[in-house]
Amino acid sequence: MGKISLISSKYIVHTSIQIDGVVDRPDVIGAIFGQTEGLLGEDLELRELQRSGRIGRIEVKLEIKVGKSTGAIIIPSSLDKAETVIIAAALETIQRIGPCNAKVRVIKIEDVRITKRASIIERAKELLRELTDSVLPDSQEITDEVSHSIRMMEIMEWGPEKLAAGPAIEESEEIIVVEGRADVLTLLKHGFKNAIALNGTSVPPSIIPLCNAKTVTVFVDGDRGGDLIIKELAGVAEIDFVIKAPDGKEVEELTKKEIHKALRSKVAFEQAKGDHGERSSESQGETSQRFERPQFQRGGFQRDNRFQRPQYGERQQFGERPQFGRNGPRFERTEHPTFQARKPSLTPEQSAKFKKLAEDLVGTRGAYLLDSSMTVLGKVPTAEIATTVTELKTNVDAIVIDGIATQDVVSVAERANVKYIIAKESEVKGPQTRVNIVTNSEL
16 A cells, blocks of 8 residues: 655645544544545545555544543645545544544645745755855955954054054044054054054153144043043143043944044044143133133132123123113122123124024034134034033033023033023023023024
């Protein structure tokens, strides 16, 4: 008798069986052949189909519980669809097995080829993934890998301290000063060949003339150590721009996109020249942009009054409010000056300048920071306004925002003594703050 396995069949008929009594497996098989004999004609006679190998071995599984038998019948078939479903329907005509009543129900007819196709597709995906990852890398991957290895080989040692640096540190007009060797490797990997490392918080002596001769951008980690490095380097050398990684992140952890974003958001930082004792006298009357480090005294920071713009042609002390009479402005000391009296008005030059900057910012979600001489100190994302203004403190005189002047921004501006905020709209009303808030529609 010819037999076919489940593997070589095209379809598998799954059938459930319920018997009101106790029977054995041969009783079920006998009922299948006996009660379907002559029912479908000679071409679909179950015995002949099994003899020719078109119907496989019939599997019967039985389980007896409380005097009743339940189980399943599995019939593999290599017939076509129509003939297979006819055989399956014929099984449901079985009503008795042995001396007991029985009920047979077809659960499903499984197409073995669909299952095989799904298995083939999953295995093909796995093989293709292995082939792509380890056997056949594309040309771009080969190029990136070779370029990466070449850049890693290009790192050099500079100066007597053997500082880690990129190959373009000598000929480049601009350099990036970072904390350690890992930061130089990260920048080198992403195509920046003009970085040099300090190798610690102390500034190597050989790097001072290099910083004085080139445009310097200090790129430090977003922690307290980064602040210390900026202060240390600013005390002995001239630096032009400052960049800090996001809070809690190190430069070596940044992605290529984050590095480019940070470099676009760098903030100017020109170190004041001359001796410490001469800085105050040299800076009187100057309008060039400066970022002075705060002078520490017992009791906190000392504010440098030279950054305050005199009002009404005379120096005005805190707490004084102009009173107008026939002979011109007269100053009287008041205990609580109102916000409205302290707000300066915009000149036509300021209005034109602010309007042009606001138009340049449309759609960028950025902000310009300006000093008292209307010089742009830098451009930062709106989300970083508070952090940047807090770091610069007294140096920011105006902020032009591509967005809304929120309560947080206004509060930071008040603490940093910012005079003007130019924005699309404002959450804070004029009398509620001493900062002069001007909307774009008012320019």
